[in-house]
Amino acid sequence: MALHKSEYKGLLGWIDSRMPTLMSEYKKHMSEYYAPKNFDFWYFFGSFALVVLVIQIVTGIFLVMHYKPDARFAFESVEYIMRDVPGGWFIRYMHSTGASFFFIVVYLHMFRGLLYGSYRKPRELVWIFGCLIFLCLMGEAFFGYLLPWGQMSYWGAQVIVNLFSAIPLIGPDLSVWIRGDYVVSDATLNRFFAFHVIAIPLVLLGLVVAHILALHDVGSNNPDGIEIKDRKGPDGKPLDGIPFHPYYTVHDIFGLAIFLMVFFAVVFLAPEMGGYFLEWNNFIPADPLVTPPHIAPVWYFTPFYSILRATTSDFMWVLAAGTAAYAALIYFALPRGRWRYATLAATLVVLVLMLPKSPLALDPKFWGVVLMGVSVLIFFALPWIDQSPVKSMRYRPGWHFWLLIGFVVDFLVLGYLGTQPPAPTLTYIAQLGTLLYFAFFFLMPWWSRAGECKPMPERVTFAAH
Amino acid sequence: MKRTITAVALGLFATGVLAASAGAPLDRWPDRSKDLAALQNGARIFANYCLGCHSANLMRWNRLNEIGLDDKQIKDFLIFGPQKVGDTMTIAMNPKDAKAWFGKTPPDLSVIARARTSFEYAGADYLYTLLRGYYRDATSPTGWNNVVYPYIGMPHILWELQGPREVTIERTAHAVKGLVRTTTTIDAEGRATVTSIPVTGETGETMTVSFKSLAPQLARQYDSDIADLVAYLVFMTEPVRADRVRMGVWVLLYLALFTVVAWRLNAVYWKDVK
Amino acid sequence: MSTPTTAAEAADGERRTAVIATCVVGGAGAVAALVPFVSSFAPSERAKAAGAPVEVDLSSVAPGEMKTVEWRGKPVWILHRTPEMIDEVKNTAADRLADPNSERTAYPTPPYAKNTLRSIKPEYFIAVGICTHLGCSPVGPKAPNTDPALGPDAGFLCPCHGSTFDLAGRVFKNKPAPDNLEVPPHKYLSDAVVLIGDDSKA
Numbered sequence: 001m002a003l004h005k006s007e008y009k010g011l012l013g014w015i016d017s018r019m020p021t022l023m024s025e026y027k028k029h030m031s032e033y034y035a036p037k038n039f040d041f042w043y044f045f046g047s048f049a050l051v052v053l054v055i056q057i058v059t060g061i062f063l064v065m066h067y068k069p070d071a072r073f074a075f076e077s078v079e080y081i082m083r084d085v086p087g088g089w090f091i092r093y094m095h096s097t098g099a100s101f102f103f104i105v106v107y108l109h110m111f112r113g114l115l116y117g118s119y120r121k122p123r124e125l126v127w128i129f130g131c132l133i134f135l136c137l138m139g140e141a142f143f144g145y146l147l148p149w150g151q152m153s154y155w156g157a158q159v160i161v162n163l164f165s166a167i168p169l170i171g172p173d174l175s176v177w178i179r180g181d182y183v184v185s186d187a188t189l190n191r192f193f194a195f196h197v198i199a200i201p202l203v204l205l206g207l208v209v210a211h212i213l214a215l216h217d218v219g220s221n222n223p224d225g226i227e228i229k230d231r232k233g234p235d236g237k238p239l240d241g242i243p244f245h246p247y248y249t250v251h252d253i254f255g256l257a258i259f260l261m262v263f264f265a266v267v268f269l270a271p272e273m274g275g276y277f278l279e280w281n282n283f284i285p286a287d288p289l290v291t292p293p294h295i296a297p298v299w300y301f302t303p304f305y306s307i308l309r310a311t312t313s314d315f316m317w318v319l320a321a322g323t324a325a326y327a328a329l330i331y332f333a334l335p336r337g338r339w340r341y342a343t344l345a346a347t348l349v350v351l352v353l354m355l356p357k358s359p360l361a362l363d364p365k366f367w368g369v370v371l372m373g374v375s376v377l378i379f380f381a382l383p384w385i386d387q388s389p390v391k392s393m394r395y396r397p398g399w400h401f402w403l404l405i406g407f408v409v410d411f412l413v414l415g416y417l418g419t420q421p422p423a424p425t426l427t428y429i430a431q432l433g434t435l436l437y438f439a440f441f442f443l444m445p446w447w448s449r450a451g452e453c454k455p456m457p458e459r460v461t462f463a464a465h
Numbered sequence: 466m467k468r469t470i471t472a473v474a475l476g477l478f479a480t481g482v483l484a485a486s487a488g489a490p491l492d493r494w495p496d497r498s499k500d501l502a503a504l505q506n507g508a509r510i511f512a513n514y515c516l517g518c519h520s521a522n523l524m525r526w527n528r529l530n531e532i533g534l535d536d537k538q539i540k541d542f543l544i545f546g547p548q549k550v551g552d553t554m555t556i557a558m559n560p561k562d563a564k565a566w567f568g569k570t571p572p573d574l575s576v577i578a579r580a581r582t583s584f585e586y587a588g589a590d591y592l593y594t595l596l597r598g599y600y601r602d603a604t605s606p607t608g609w610n611n612v613v614y615p616y617i618g619m620p621h622i623l624w625e626l627q628g629p630r631e632v633t634i635e636r637t638a639h640a641v642k643g644l645v646r647t648t649t650t651i652d653a654e655g656r657a658t659v660t661s662i663p664v665t666g667e668t669g670e671t672m673t674v675s676f677k678s679l680a681p682q683l684a685r686q687y688d689s690d691i692a693d694l695v696a697y698l699v700f701m702t703e704p705v706r707a708d709r710v711r712m713g714v715w716v717l718l719y720l721a722l723f724t725v726v727a728w729r730l731n732a733v734y735w736k737d738v739k
Numbered sequence: 740m741s742t743p744t745t746a747a748e749a750a751d752g753e754r755r756t757a758v759i760a761t762c763v764v765g766g767a768g769a770v771a772a773l774v775p776f777v778s779s780f781a782p783s784e785r786a787k788a789a790g791a792p793v794e795v796d797l798s799s800v801a802p803g804e805m806k807t808v809e810w811r812g813k814p815v816w817i818l819h820r821t822p823e824m825i826d827e828v829k830n831t832a833a834d835r836l837a838d839p840n841s842e843r844t845a846y847p848t849p850p851y852a853k854n855t856l857r858s859i860k861p862e863y864f865i866a867v868g869i870c871t872h873l874g875c876s877p878v879g880p881k882a883p884n885t886d887p888a889l890g891p892d893a894g895f896l897c898p899c900h901g902s903t904f905d906l907a908g909r910v911f912k913n914k915p916a917p918d919n920l921e922v923p924p925h926k927y928l929s930d931a932v933v934l935i936g937d938d939s940k941a
Contacts, residue, residue, distance in 0.1 A: 037738055062779055079523040079575065082705070084784035087775025089705045246734055253761070254731040257724040261717060268713025275584055283580040283702075285573075464739050465732075525784055551788030719768055726764045730757040737750065 029216055034241030035248055036222035038460040042116070043223075044255040045109035051256060052102045053208065057201060059095040067147065069193035071186035074149035075285045093271040099141060100277045101263055103300035106137060110379070114404055117391030118221045124383035126218070129211040131380045136204050138301070138376070143196040145298060146189060150282030155295045157192070158184045163308075166366040183288060224460045225392030231459065240460045276419075294421050302418025303411050307375045307437065309422060310430040311368030313356050319367070320354045322435065323347065326442060371434065378441045385441060388448040390456060397451030407440045489612035489634075489674040491586050494593035497696040499707070504532040507697025510690060512543040514622055515574065518563065521554035521701060523575035528704050532697075569618050578695070578702035588702070593695045597688060599624070600632040600676070601655035608655065612674045627687040628680030629653035635673045637664055644668075653679055792936030794928065797863060805880060807868060810935050814868040814876055815923055817933070820906060825861055827883070827893045828907045836909045838919055846871060846921035849938060857907040857922055865925055865933065866908040871918035875899035880906060895920075 006016040008023065016023050066085050068077040081088035110130070113119050119127035146157045161178050165171040180187030219229055219238075228238035242248075272278040276299045281292045297305045311319070327347035334340050353362050393401045414433045417426055497503035508529055511521075526539050527550045534543075536550045544550070546557065560570045572580075582588035595613040599621035602610035607620040612634065621627070631653055637646045644664040651657045678684035700706075782790070790811045797817065800806045805818040820828075833839035841848040841857060851859050858864050868876050879895030888896045894905040900915045908920030924938035 058776075062776055065779070066783070076523055080783070080785065082703070083523060083528070084525070086778040086781050086783065088779055088783075089709065090775040091779060093709075242738055247738065250727075250731045250734045253765075254724070254727040257720060257727040261720045261724060264713065264716050264720060268709050268716055272579075275582065280579060280582040280584075280588075283576045462738075465735060525788065527784075527788075549788070549791055551784070551791045719771075723764050723768060726757075726761050730761045733750075733753050733757040 029212075030245040030249070031243055033216055033244040034228070034238050035220045035244045036228045036238075036240055036460055037242045037247075038222050038224060038240070038462040039220075039248070039251070040223050042108070042112035044252065044259070045105050045112060047252045048105045048256070048259050049102070049109055050208070051259070052098050052105055053204070055094060055098045056102065059091050059098065060197065060201075062091050063095055064197055069147065069190050071149060071189050071286075074147060074189060078148050090267070093267045096278055097263060097267045097271055097273075099144065100273070100298075100300065101266075102137060103141070106134060107300075110134070111408065114382075114407075115393050116221055116223050117225050117386065117388070117393075119383045120221075120225075120386065120391045121383065122218045123215070123221060126211060126214045127383055128380060129207055129214055133204065133207045133211060134379070135376070136200055136207060140196060140200045140204065141298070141300065143192040143200065146184070146192045147196065148282055149189065149286045150279075151284040151286055151290075151292045152279045152282040152295070154184055154286035154288070155291055156297055157188065159295060160297075161188075163369050166363060166369050168362060168366065185288075221391065222460055223392060224394060224457060225390060226456060226458075226460060228460065240462070296419050296421075299415065299419065302416070303414040304372050304375050304418075306414040306418040306430045307434045308368040308372040309418070310427060310434045311364050311371050312427065312431075313364045315431050315434075316354055316356050316361075316364055316367060318431070318435070319371075320351055322438075323350060323354065329446075371438075375434075375437060378438075381441070382444075385444040386448050387445050388453070390453045394461075395454045395456050397453060399451060400448070403440065403447065407437070410436045410440070489594065489598060489672055491590045491594045491613070492597070494587070494589040494695050495692050496589075497692055498699055500696065501533040503693040503696045504700055505534060506690065507693040507695070507700075508532065508534070508543060510694045511574075511697055511701075512545070516545075516554060516556060518556070518558060518567075518571040519574045520556040520558075521575045522573055524554050524701050524704075526550045526552060526554060531704060532700060567618055571619065574698065574701070576702045578699045589695050589699050592698060593691060596623070596691045596694065597627070598674070599627070600630065600651055601653060602651065603655040603657070623687070623691075626683070626690060628678060628683035630679060630684065631677045633675050633677075637667065637669070637671045639670065644670075790936070792934050795933050795935060796931060797933060798931045800863075802862075808935065810923065815935050816864070816866050816868045818864040818866075818880060818906070820856075820862050820864055824880070824893060824906050825856065828856055828905055831892065831905050831909075835912055836905070837912045837914070837917065839909060841909070841919055843918050845918050848919065848922055849924060851938070852922040855907065857909065857919070859925075859927065863933070864907060865935065866920040866922050869921070870897040870899065870902055870916055871910065871920065872897065872900055872902050872914075872916035877902070877904060877920075879904075 003017040004020045006013040006020075008016045012023070063081060066077060066081045066088065068074055078092070081092050083089070085091075113127065113130070142157075142160060146153045161175050161184065164178060165175040167174060176182060178188075179185070180191060219227075222228065222240075228240040231239045233239050266273060266277070272280075279298070281294075284292075296302065324347065327343055331340055331343050334343065352358050352360050354367065355361060356364075388396055388400070390396055393404060410433050414430060414437065417430045417433065420426055526544060526548065527536060529539050529543070530536070539550050548555070554575075563570045578588040578592060580588065581591045591613065595611060595617075598612040598614075599609050600612065601608065604610075605616055607618070609617075609621040609624075611617045612632070632651050634649045634651075635646060636649075637644055639645075642663070644667055645661055646664045647659060647661045649657055649659045676684075793808050793810045793815075795806065795808055795817055797819070800817055800819040802819050802821045803824070805816055807814045807816055809815070818824075841853050848857065856864070857866075870877050875897050877895040877897040881889055881893060881896060883889075883891050883893045886896055888901055889903050892903070892905060892911070894903055894911075895908075896903050897916065902914040902916035903911045904916075904920055905911070908922070910916045910919050923935055925933055925935045926938045927933050
């Protein structure tokens with residue numbers, strides 16, 4: 001019986017000789033994973049996201065010990081946790097704060113990707129797993145939000161599930177099937193509970209593992225956007241790389257300390273965050289007969305919700321014009337041949353379905369859902385629509401960076417508008433914001449190639465500290 | 466946070482159940498949340514006047530230990546039924562009956578201070594103004610109306626504690642030909658005198674309310690009692706609040722210490738990196 | 740530990756100190772963070788309220804009768820013993836009982852019930868009506884010579900495996916049950932009212 005010869009002693013040696021994978025994986029992913037030494041502030045958010053995931057899972061487990069997923073008892077079981085379970089209030093506030101912080105961290109993590117071109121070849125798959133994680137996160141938040149069974153929980157779920165009824169032909173039946181009932185009810189609560197507590201967390205864990213494995217296989221990007229594996233030393237290690245453990249483990253612990261200060265400041269001093277993290281209307285038990293005067297999704301969905309709401313029948317004309325203009329752009333960018341004809345045909349079909357006066361026109365309600373969907377899914381396309389010769393904003397023409405900042409401002413404005421009740425002026429702004437949002441992405445193949453890039457350095461920019 | 470609720474000219478707010486836009490400007494609740502005597506007085510008023518129709522099913526009687534009342538005091542002075550001090554503040558009234566009698570089941574008040582908060586005003590301000598905003602109104606089914614929540618289904622239960630008052634409501638609103646200011650004066654018996662004048666030089670819809678008490682001493686005592694009652698409602702909505710803030714300060718101090726330690730740990734390793 | 744002689748050793752020493760400091764400070768925080776999670780397992784206020792002491796009005800229990808109330812999900816018997824029943828207990832020979840002086844500790848007998856009659860007042864016997872063998876609820880009180888399992892003794896018979904107890908809840912020898920019936924904490928609030936579940940002096 002051949003035992004693998006282990007370099008380790010004691011208990012570790014015993015395990016290593018029987019399961020060499022443990023230490024070989026540890027070396028591969030931690031003590032011998034060479035990460036660029038010039039990581040900056042933006043590189044904290046991946047590990048913060050992992051920490052928040054753990055926080056949500058642990059606090060979630062403890063909440064499920066006391067929560068009752070039954071429409072008769074759900075609301076009071078949450079207050080039972082807040083009042084009667086020792087330490088329950090702390091666990092609940094950590095979970096509700098964690099939900100919002102998850103999105104803050106993930107948005108900042110994605111911004112890093114845009115800033116430094118982290119999604120560019122060879123890291124497209126890392127980015128795709130990340131986008132899938134983002135989708136799962138949105139689903140997880142949506143399903144979880146129904147569980148407290150307050151007014152916002154109930155009506156938010158009602159509105160979002162009804163979005164599916166916008167799908168032609170199968171919509172209304174699909175909505176009934178999703179709900180398990182004609183309106184959001186106990187049946188819906190129970191299945192959303194199953195999704196939130198088990199189904200999506202399992203998928204999320206799998207995707208996070210895939211995300212990290214895919215990253216480690218190609219190696220991390222860095223703020224300069226140069227590939228450290230291109231310059232290796234005589235030992236075969238990247239010259240600009242340092243072992244993740246211990247350098248980035250201690251670096252991340254420091255960052256985490258500050259992050260936890262902010263996190264627990266919210267948990268202890270302002271868990272409701274003015275009504276954005278814990279919405280006031282959700283302290284009213286769900287009432288199927290009374291709709292709150294002002295339903296808005298939780299803050300992290302508001303940019304996309306803004307885009308949904310901006311799609312009015314008047315706006316369809318603008319969108320149709322934009323689609324036609326974009327189709328023309330693509331037509332002339334393509335070589336002669338069948339792709340050109342395909343573009344024309346597809347555009348014609350879409351216009352027939354879009355234009356309000358057309359007999360086959362689909363409701364703006366449907367197109368709003370489509371636009372909202374595209375506004376999220378477009379992120380998947382980034383590795384291919386960004387065609388700049390240079391990965392990182394540091395070496396791109398200055399105006400590229402300002403365009404990105406413009407996009408961020410647009411995203412924030414759309415987000416703010418999504419929290420406000422509808423009004424004519426605000427709708428115009430949201431519509432403009434929607435056009436700018438899509439312009440940023442759909443015109444990226446052109447603008448990313450324009451302008452004079454700055455010369456790239458041979459080695460990463462790093463100052464010893 | 467805006468305390469004044471006005472129906473904004475841009476039509477940003479829909480009138481709804483809470484009548485935020487049709488209602489009067491809200492008064493600031495004097496914060497008595499750290500005053501144990503006020504909290505106890507508020508608990509007393511709550512148990513004596515509110516708990517007949519309103520339940521507080523999520524609040525346990527013995528939680529009142531935290532505002533300085535012992536089990537015996539709670540049992541002797543606050544619990545009027547057969548409940549034990551460990552029970553929750555349930556009531557005997559059947560919600561279905563209540564709906565039939567009052568038109569709407571009186572809501573459970575366990576988390577009312579949070580439920581009535583919005584982005585524009587604190588729930589405490591809302592409740593403080595609501596409970597002091599009643600006036601006699603011959604046109605209302607209960608004989609009472611409320612400047613914060615017009616035609617509220619709850620009559621002025623505490624009217625004896627407040628004493629008789631007159632109210633003058635001045636409302637500037639859009640009519641067929643421009644803005645019109647309607648001044649309604651209602652006396653203590655509910656008889657209204659209304660005058661309307663067109664207004665020039667203004668653009669916004671506004672509402673001001675002023676009360677004149679015919680028993681000022683009583684009304685002042687009432688205001689203080691309501692401030693105490695609202696302090697109690699704020700306590701009841703989240704009994705752990707004072708504790709969590711106190712704990713939070715210690716946690717943040719600890720984390721600041723940990724940050725310094727972690728910073729040194731980081732520095733010690735990174736000085737090797739050239 | 741010898742003083743570091745090279746720069747590398749000094750650096751290692753520095754690293755070690757920093758790591759230890761971080762572990763100590765961080766560990767303290769981690770333990771503190773665990774406290775709410777661990778305590779969330781403890782009985783909640785709702786559980787404590789449901790387990791609260793129960794007041795029983797004794798005037799409703801006639802001599803010779805037994806009343807059963809629920810405390811912490813268990814049946815608690817209040818038996819109003821007649822003078823004949825008290826004599827029965829006193830006349831039972833100690834060598835026929837497994838634990839005549841209530842000395843066993845599996846279900847410790849409270850000090851105020853460590854007497855022959857196992858009660859504070861001789862006329863009221865208060866015990867948890869659960870057989871100390873495997874948890875069935877015994878039947879009774881039965882008078883002498885009314886049940887072959889008890890024979891000439893008065894007392895309680897557990898139908899599941901045949902354990903028998905006298906009118907002070909003491910288990911007879913050679914029966915499956917090893918212990919006397921549990922006497923719950925209790926105290927008299929007045930001559931006619933007993934509080935079951937609380938025996939504090941306050």
